Structures are given as structure tokens and as C-alpha cells.
Ligand code: HEM
């Protein structure tokens with residue numbers, strides 16, 4: 001074997017020409033930026049969809065002229081039909097869960113930072129890396145294309161429950177080609193995620209520089225590494241799930257469609273399938289998926305906190321890493337808690353509720369580590385720190401709701417209400433978004449070589465933080481009151497008194513969306529006009545801060561990197577770079 | 589501008605292939621889980637395979653097993669640096685893979701000729717038989733065919749000196765994995781469905 005093959009990536013010179021450099025680039029930094037940008041675009045599309053939903057929920061008679069241009073059938077005269085509401089909701093959930101939350105914190109920041117943090121020049125398989133991005137892009141285009149095909153996007157939610165998702169147009173608009181596109185889009189997304197996970201795993205194991213033992217990995221790298229394993233196993237099951245779904249739809253099989261199913265007075269020509277099989281397969285992926293979304297957030301926050309509290313996390317690298325490994329592992333044995341009221345055997349509900357209560361233990365340990373670490377800390381409240389604190393707050397608030405949902409008895413009431421919507425937006429939606437914002441503000445100087453505006457950052461944080469609570473805490477309350485999830489309007493009997501509350505949520509949601517434009521402005525303006533960033537603006541210790549901002553093509557300009565310390569060498573003002581041979585200040 | 593190679597470096601293609609195998613195993617497991625779920629849930633399953641089909645399956649198994657041995661010989665030869673011999677064994681492995689695919693397709697066409705479809709069971713049993721049989725074996729067959737094509741590229745690159753023995757070894761890992769999967773598919777899809 002030629003000795004250099006592990007670093008084949010360093011052999012080639014920087015590419016020339018716009019296409020090779022910025023479009024079909026094999027440079028992990030460019031790919032990271034491509035993923036981040038894709039996620040940003042997706043996030044704003046997803047947010048626009050949530051606005052349309054919220055306007056309709058608050059003012060069910062409101063006409064939204066823009067919508068009728070988009071879909072004359074879905075929103076005649078701008079007034080959306082209940083079916084079109086479901087289409088918007090499906091695409092909102094799909095775009096946010098897959099193309100924003102799965103993509104940004106892992107594929108976006110991870111691609112850019114992981115190779116640098118382990119001291120490598122690129123990912124282990126740069127061309128595969130490029131393929132993952134472009135395959136993701138195709139998946140995203142397929143998802144967005146559903147808006148432009150005649151009967152619009154599917155209705156079956158991001159979970160695509162069968163049999164609704166498995167039968168055709170007889171079940172409603174969007175269940176024809178819309179659902180086919182959806183299945184293909186997600187199948188393609190699975191392939192991209194699998195390739196990405198493979199790359200992350202091999203890079204972390206294989207390309208670490210001298211002295212970068214596992215115990216010295218930055219916690220963000222640990223999180224991406226653990227998360228790559230979880231993704232690898234989970235997406236490997238979602239892929240066949242999508243394939244079987246597509247077979248049911250296009251091949252005439254009946255994996256997920258039971259016998260004697262009558263839809264709109266038409267007997268379906270299927271027999272012997274099981275919708276529960278779909279739920280088992282989907283949630284075997286789906287529950288790990290929510291941790292796939294949150295683990296990089298754990299990592300980003302654990303990586304950022306020590307810099308701004310100027311001391312190591314309580315329990316060192318081990319406590320938080322073991323907690324993340326435990327969360328990742330347990331996430332594969334709790335999927336049935338999404339199926340308590342699905343008609344599954346009640347005994348199985350018991351079986352799944354026990355590990356569900358166990359999985360809260362490592363999550364609580366993680367939360368305790370972060371909060372105890374703040375005790376007596378010499379904190380700096382820069383924007384990345386604020387968003388990290390916001391993440392901790394939201395994660396705790398959402399987690400408390402989880403205790404109610406983990407009980408089959410309380411869940412039978414709460415399952416189909418907006419309580420669940422509030423819960424998962426706190427835990428997986430906004431927690432992950434806040435962590436991604438923390439990462440964005442923290443790494444922006446490194447990725448683009450300029451500083452972001454702190455004042456705008458703080459305004460963005462406080463507005464988002466308060467409004468997020470207004471929106472999703474209130475959804476918990478309307479859920480208690482019985483507001484049914486996935487209804488397009490609350491105009492009947494007991495839900496009428498909730499209308500003012502619904503309006504309150506809607507107004508808060510629109511303001512929350514508006515606040516995100518402060519962020520967008522800040523990012524774009526700073527990209528071009530921000531002050532030049534120094535190499536290490538936050539006084540951090542990990543390798544990405546030990547090179548220029550932005551880093552050169554091979555990350556360290558040909559320097560041979562040797563690592564002497566763990567990632568959390570902080571003691572008040574004093575700190576020691578991982579690469580510095582000086583003595584440890586934190587005793588790690 | 590060269591950096592020293594990583595002190596932790598394992599051969600990265602091999603590591604990558606192992607990681608891929610773990611993930612692909614999960615994909616097969618999901619298909620087989622669906623098969624088990626359908627089978628257990630069906631009131632009447634029906635076991636259509638006559639002795640001739642089982643015999644065909646046993647022949648396929650023998651062919652695939654021997655192809656693992658010839659693959660092993662190719663890897664050994666490549667490690668020993670005997671290029672000609674490695675290429676010969678790669679060729680034999682591809683040939684055996686192709687024979688396996690041909691036998692498999694013969695089986696498929698026979699079933700289709702008898703009226704089996706993804707959604708139809710001519711014997712009146714559960715329609716899921718065709719759905720599970722064709723999808724599980726189809727997935728496996730796709731792996732075999734992909735493997736044969738990949739071996740072709742590897743053999744060519746190896747012959748021209750663009751690839752080294754590590755490529756052959758990595759391809760070997762894949763090939764043995766596909767063989768191993770068949771050791772699950774054959775008893776579950778054929779033997780359990782014998783008349
Ligand atoms: C601007 C803030 C947001 C607002 C106002 C909002 C609003 C909504 C609404 C109204 C629904 C439909 C509830 C129903 O009728 O069942 C929903 C569903 C959903 N949202 Fe959001 N959302 C926001 C941000 C996010 C984010 C950041 C994510 C990322 C995960 C997300 C993921 C989802 C998911 C997964 C669903 C469920 C879709 C389904 O059940 O099929 N949302 N959201």
C-alpha cells in the first residue's frame with residue numbers, strides 16, 4: 001500500500017475555475033457552505049409555509065392572494081381548502097425536518113468543521129462528499145417540485161402514514177404524483193445521508209492528526225461522530241421503507257394496505273398489508289431521527305459553552321460524551337412510544353414506555369452538565385453564548401412535556417392535540433435551530449472571514465427567544481384544552497373559545513418569522529461588509545481556531561499539526577490551544 | 589505541502605466498506621422484517637416451491653459460495669503481487685456471479701410464467717408472497733449484478749496499474765457480504781417456502 005493514500009486529498013492542488021471551485025467542489029469547506037446555504041433557503045421556504053398555515057388557523061376566512069397564484073385549485077381565490085392546508089403542513093414538516101434540521105447542524109457545520117477539528121486536510125472521501133451534497137440537492141428539488149405539479153404536494157404529513165400515503169389520488173389531491181415525488185425525494189435524501197454518515201465515520205477514525213486521541217476530540221466532533229452512526233443505521237431503514245411505499249404505489253403490492261379498505265366509496269384492490277408495519281418501520285427510523293437532529297445540537301452547544309464560561313464542562317469530556325452515546329444507543333429501542341394509540345398491543349405500549357423513561361436519564365444528565373457548568377462561571381454573553389443558553393432553556397421546556405407524552409395514559413389524550421406540536425417544536429425544532437444559530441454566529445468568522453454584528457445578533461436572539469415561547473408554550477396549553485392537531489380551522493363547538501388564543505399564536509409566529517430577517521440581513525451584510533475576523537476571535541482552543549479565517553485550501557497551509565491537549569483548556573482568562581506544547585491550565 | 593499521514597490511519601477504503609456493509613445489512617434486515625411481518629400476519633401463506641426450484645436454489649447457493657472462494661484466491665494473489673493470477677481469479681468470480689444471476693433470472697421468469705406477480709398469487713394464497721419474494725431477491729440480485737460490474741472496473745484498473753491490491757481486498761469484502769446475505773435469503777425465501 002502506498003503510505004500516503006490516507007491523505008490522498010492533500011496531494012491535489014487547489015482547483016481552478018469557478019465550476020470546480022464553487023459548484024462541483026470536492027473541498028469539504030465549500031461543501032459545508034453549500035449545505036448551510038441549502039438549509040437556509042429551505043428554512044425560509046418552510047417558514048413561509050408555516051405563515052400561511054398560521055394565518056389560516058387564526059383567521060379561517062382570510063384570503064391570501066399569493067396562494068391562489070401558487071395553486072388555483074388548492075386555494076381558490078386565495079382561501080385554502082382543508083386539503084391544501086394539509087399539503088402545506090406536509091411540506092413544512094418535510095422541508096424543516098429533513099432539509100433544515102438534519103442537514104444544517106450535521107452536514108453543514110460538520111462538513112466544514114470536522115476535518116479541521118481533527119487536523120485533516122479534507123474528508124476521507126472528498127468525491128463521495130460532493131456526491132452527498134448534490135444528491136441532497138436533487139432530493140430538495142424533488143420535494144419543492146411537488147408545488148408545481150398539477151395536483152400539488154401530498155397530504156400525509158412528514159410521517160407519510162399508510163394507508164393514506166400508499167393509495168393513490170382516490171385519497172385526495174396530492175396523493176398521486178405528489179406522494180410519488182415525496183417518496184423519491186426522501187429515498188434520495190436517505191442515500192445522501194448514508195454517504196455523508198460513512199464519510200464522517202471514516203474521517204473521524206482515520207484522519208486524526210498526531211496526538212488527536214479520542215479523548216482529545218472536540219465535543220462537536222464527538223457528537224457528529226456518534227450521530228453519523230445513528231444516521232447510518234436509521235437512514236438504512238428509512239430507505240427500504242420508502243422503497244416499499246413506492247412499490248405499493250407503483251408496483252401494486254400491498255405491504256401497507258389492508259384488505260377491504262374503502263376510500264370515498266371505492267373498494268381498494270389490495271389485501272393483507274399492514275399500516276402498522278409502516279409505522280414500525282417509519283418510527284424505527286423516526287425516533288432516532290429526532291436524536292439525529294438533536295445530537296449535533298448537543299455537540300455544538302457543548303463545544304461552544306466552555307469557550308464562553310472559560311472553564312471545562314462538569315465531568316470533563318467523558319460525562320457528556322457517554323451521555324450522547326447512551327442517547328444514541330437507546331434511541332433505537334423506544335420507537336413504539338409514537339404508536340401508543342395506533343392499535344398496537346397494549347402490552348407493547350408498556351414495553352416501549354419503560355425504555356422511553358430510561359432515555360430521559362442521559363438527556364437529563366446532559367442538561368445537568370450544561371447547567372452545573374454555568375455555576376460560578378465567568379460568563380461572556382456574546383451571541384453564540386446567548387443562543388446556547390436559549391437552546392438549554394428550550395430543550396428543558398420541551399423535555400418536560402415529554403414526560404406527559406411518555407405515559408400511555410396521558411398520551412391517549414394528548415396525542416392528537418397541539419400539545420405534541422408544541423412539544424416537538426421545542427425539543428427538536430427550535431432547540432436544534434437555536435443550536436444551529438449558536439453555531440452560525442460562532443463559526444461565521446471562520447467560514448466567511450468576517451465578524452457578524454453583535455447588536456443585531458442580540459436583538460435577533462431576544463426577539464426569537466421570547467416569541468418562540470409565546471408560540472409553542474401556548475400550543476401546549478391549547479393542546480390541553482383539546483385543540484386537535486392537523487385541523488385546518490377551529491370553528492366548531494368546543495374549539496370556538498380557543499380562537500383568540502389561536503390568533504395570539506399566529507401573531508407571535510408572524511413576528512417570530514419577521515425577526516429572522518434581522519438574522520438574514522446581518523448574515524448577508526456581514527458577509528460583505530463586516531469587520532475582518534481575526535484567526536481566533538473568541539479565544540477558543542480547538543484546531544479550527546488555529547488557522548486563518550477562512551482556512552486555506554488544505555486547512556493548515558501545509559503545517560504539520562500535533563495535538564497536546566484536550567479541547568477544554570480554559571481557566572478564566574487563561575486558555576491553551578490544543579496544539580500548544582505548554583502545560584495544561586485546566587488539568588484535562 | 590504534504591502532511592504526514594495520520595497515525596490512526598487504517599486503510600480507509602476498507603473501513604469505508606465495513607461501514608457500508610453495516611448500513612446495507614440494516615437495509616436487508618428491514619426488507620426481511622417486512623417479509624416476516626407479512627408472513628406471520630397472513631391467514632394462508634402458501635409454500636409454492638417444488639423440488640426443482642429448491643434444486644435450482646441449491647445450485648445458485650453452490651455457485652455463489654464457490655465465487656467467494658475464487659474471490660479469496662483473487663485477494664490472496666493480489667496480496668502476493670501476482671497480478672496475472674489475481675486477474676484470472678477476478679474473472680472467474682465475475683463469471684460465477686453472472687451464472688448466479690442467470691440462474692436467478694431463470695427462476696424469476698419461471699414464476700412469472702406461472703402467473704406470479706408482485707401483487708398476485710396464482711395459487712390463491714397471500715398476494716404478499718410475490719411482493720416479498722421479488723423485492724427481497726430483487727434487492728439481492730441487484731447487489732450481485734452491481735458487484736459483477738464493479739469487479740469488472742476493479743479488474744481493469746488493477747490490470748492497468750491504477751488500482752492496487754487494497755482495491756481488490758475492498759471489493760472482496762463486498763463480495764463476501766453479498767454471499768453472506770444470500771445465506772439468509774436462501775433459507776428464508778426458498779427453504780421455508782418449499783412444498
Ligand atoms: C416559525 C416557526 C414555526 C411555526 C409557526 C410552525 C408552525 C407549525 C404548524 C402550524 C404546524 C401544523 C400543526 C398541525 O396542524 O398539525 C407545524 C407542523 C410541523 N412543524 Fe412547524 N412551525 C415552525 C417551525 C418549525 C421548525 C423549525 C421545524 C423543524 C423541525 C418544524 C417542524 C414541523 C414538523 C415536523 C411538523 C409536523 C408535520 C406533521 O405532523 O406532519 N416547524 N408547524
Ligand SMILES: [Cu+2]
Pocket residue numbers: 286287290334335337338
Ligand atoms: Cu420518539
